[in-house]
Amino acid sequence: MITDVNVNLSRWPFRRLPCDEPARLVERLEACGVTQAWAGSFDGLLHKDLGGVNARLAEDCRKAPAGLLRPFGAVNPTLPDWREDLRRCHEDYHMPGIRLHPNYHGYRLDDPLFAELLAEAERRGLVVALAVRMEDPRMQHPLTRVPDVDTGPLPALLANRPGLRLVLLNALGPLRGAAITSLIGAGQVCFEISTLEGVGGIGSLLDRFPLDRLLFGSHFPYFLLESAILKLQESDLSAEQVKAITRENAASILAK
Amino acid sequence: MSSDCRITRRAVLVGAAQAAVAAGMSRAEGPVRRQPGLTRAQHVVWDAHGHLSAPGDTPAEKLANLLKFADRMGIERVIVFMGYPWSQDPSPDEFRRQNDQVLEAVEHSRGRALGFVYLNPQHTQASLDELDRCVAKGPMVGVKLWVAVHCHEACLDPIVRRAAELKAPVLQHTWSKITGNLPGESTAAELAALAARHPAATLIAAHSGGDWEPGIRAIRSTANVVAEICGGDPAAGMVEMAVRELGAERVIYGSDFSGRSFASQLAKVYGADVPEEAKALILSGNIRRILAPILAAKGIA
Numbered sequence: 001m002i003t004d005v006n007v008n009l010s011r012w013p014f015r016r017l018p019c020d021e022p023a024r025l026v027e028r029l030e031a032c033g034v035t036q037a038w039a040g041s042f043d044g045l046l047h048k049d050l051g052g053v054n055a056r057l058a059e060d061c062r063k064a065p066a067g068l069l070r071p072f073g074a075v076n077p078t079l080p081d082w083r084e085d086l087r088r089c090h091e092d093y094h095m096p097g098i099r100l101h102p103n104y105h106g107y108r109l110d111d112p113l114f115a116e117l118l119a120e121a122e123r124r125g126l127v128v129a130l131a132v133r134m135e136d137p138r139m140q141h142p143l144t145r146v147p148d149v150d151t152g153p154l155p156a157l158l159a160n161r162p163g164l165r166l167v168l169l170n171a172l173g174p175l176r177g178a179a180i181t182s183l184i185g186a187g188q189v190c191f192e193i194s195t196l197e198g199v200g201g202i203g204s205l206l207d208r209f210p211l212d213r214l215l216f217g218s219h220f221p222y223f224l225l226e227s228a229i230l231k232l233q234e235s236d237l238s239a240e241q242v243k244a245i246t247r248e249n250a251a252s253i254l255a256k
Numbered sequence: 257m258s259s260d261c262r263i264t265r266r267a268v269l270v271g272a273a274q275a276a277v278a279a280g281m282s283r284a285e286g287p288v289r290r291q292p293g294l295t296r297a298q299h300v301v302w303d304a305h306g307h308l309s310a311p312g313d314t315p316a317e318k319l320a321n322l323l324k325f326a327d328r329m330g331i332e333r334v335i336v337f338m339g340y341p342w343s344q345d346p347s348p349d350e351f352r353r354q355n356d357q358v359l360e361a362v363e364h365s366r367g368r369a370l371g372f373v374y375l376n377p378q379h380t381q382a383s384l385d386e387l388d389r390c391v392a393k394g395p396m397v398g399v400k401l402w403v404a405v406h407c408h409e410a411c412l413d414p415i416v417r418r419a420a421e422l423k424a425p426v427l428q429h430t431w432s433k434i435t436g437n438l439p440g441e442s443t444a445a446e447l448a449a450l451a452a453r454h455p456a457a458t459l460i461a462a463h464s465g466g467d468w469e470p471g472i473r474a475i476r477s478t479a480n481v482v483a484e485i486c487g488g489d490p491a492a493g494m495v496e497m498a499v500r501e502l503g504a505e506r507v508i509y510g511s512d513f514s515g516r517s518f519a520s521q522l523a524k525v526y527g528a529d530v531p532e533e534a535k536a537l538i539l540s541g542n543i544r545r546i547l548a549p550i551l552a553a554k555g556i557a
């Protein structure tokens with residue numbers, strides 16, 4: 001039983017992925033013991049019709065085995081009438097949260113629109129999953145170079161939003177040291193392991209990182225799902241640590 | 257779907273333990289706990305690319321600490337090169353010092369580690385002398401070249417020629433970055449150019465060119481270059497493309513430990529949609545075939 005908080009549906013814009021069809025994605029998730037996956041859509045990166053993106057995402061998740069895929073719709077606060085996208089995610093599709101891609105959507109986190117979006121998400125009780133990166137910036141397509149999200153303004157924003165639940169995706173590695181510590185201290189922020197690297201990475205992270213803020217995330221199907229799975233084996237983790245990372249921490253985020 | 261995650265941790269460790277027994281090694285096996293959804297590890301695994309960056313006061317201690325994690329992942333043998341701290345453009349004194357660290361680590365590894373000699377072709381004669389010290393007269397079995405000089409430069413020719421005489425493969429870092437390469441950082445295309453001048457040598461394209469889609473294409477028509485998959489993100493599809501374009505016998509697993517995890521890099525192979533026979537070649541069959549002559553010459557089993 002694993003909850004994977006970092007899964008994507010539809011097509012990566014620059015490459016076909018072996019598991020980018022829903023049937024194969026579901027088959028692999030189930031084969032690897034994933035019983036719940038928080039799914040965004042790759043279409044949310046570059047499409048302008050996010051209403052259509054989120055409708056398809058909700059429908060694809062509905063068609064999957066019951067409870068397996070939990071949709072996280074894309075919201076871009078620079079688009080006209082973004083509040084309607086947020087309302088649909090919440091009221092029409094009953095999504096547990098939303099997915100943000102500030103770097104692909106072209107705004108910085110000190111933009112007042114972002115603060116408004118966080119306030120709205122907090123008011124509606126939606127989890128905010130923010131992807132710090134989607135791919136290694138060193139190997140991006142020359143016409144689509146997207147730097148990592150600068151999370152610098154986040155701690156100050158979170159200090160005013162005690163009810164906001166934020167999950168940073170693909171952030172461990174791109175963020176290190178003090179940047180992580182200040183986020184942990186600022187509010188309800190969790191990280192996931194998809195981009196956590198280094199031999200015995202989870203174990204050494206937990207020497208200095210609170211267990212209740214760490215989630216299982218794979219960035220599947222862009223990454224191989226087996227990468228996150230095998231990280232659980234590589235570190236010498238206790239049964240309690242594995243349980244917290246693979247399901248309990250994620251469950252408590254949704255329970256709040 | 258060619259890979260199956262529905263194997264328990266017990267099965268993984270049993271597979272690893274069997275591999276160890278087959279290799280005549282004792283291993284300290286960690287506590288067996290059932291964890292969900294783990295990939296099988298029935299293949300013999302050699303890790304073709306790693307470094308000594310790890311806790312420990314000596315090279316031997318550092319390697320021993322790394323091997324504890326290799327054990328957990330069912331890795332039988334590792335290839336290490338470069339000491340610490342790293343130097344992108346080492347002087348002869350510096351690369352000799354780093355090679356001494358690797359020699360010490362390998363010597364204390366009870367056969368678990370093999371060493372490649374780190375050279376700087378800009379110091380051509382000193383590099384040739386070091387190649388003789390560590391490979392011809394020492395226990396090392398390959399050459400590692402990093403970012404001191406672009407690998408298509410003429411200064412590499414005598415080194416590659418001598419390595420080929422010694423049956424030692426040359427592993428060259430290759431990475432093409434849209435964000436900009438280091439001044440001496442080689443591309444896969446430059447390695448293909450070098451390899452074309454030395455058909456008797458075996459060249460290993462570390463990182464498969466980094467940006468692996470063009471990287472694999474760059475080496476495709478040069479049969480004496482093999483792609484080593486380590487160091488990049490566990491992007492799905494890399495191993496499938498490498499096998500499709502190069503053939504499974506030209507693809508080698510490495511991790512670039514300890515900067516990368518064994519897990520993320522092994523996943524590229526275990527999770528790939530390629531036949532099990534291809535995975536066996538990638539995980540150790542190919543590197544063992546490439547090293548067989550020099551291992552035999554040195555009496556290394």
Ligand SMILES: [Zn+2]
Pocket residue numbers: 305306307512
């Ligand atoms: Zn390396």
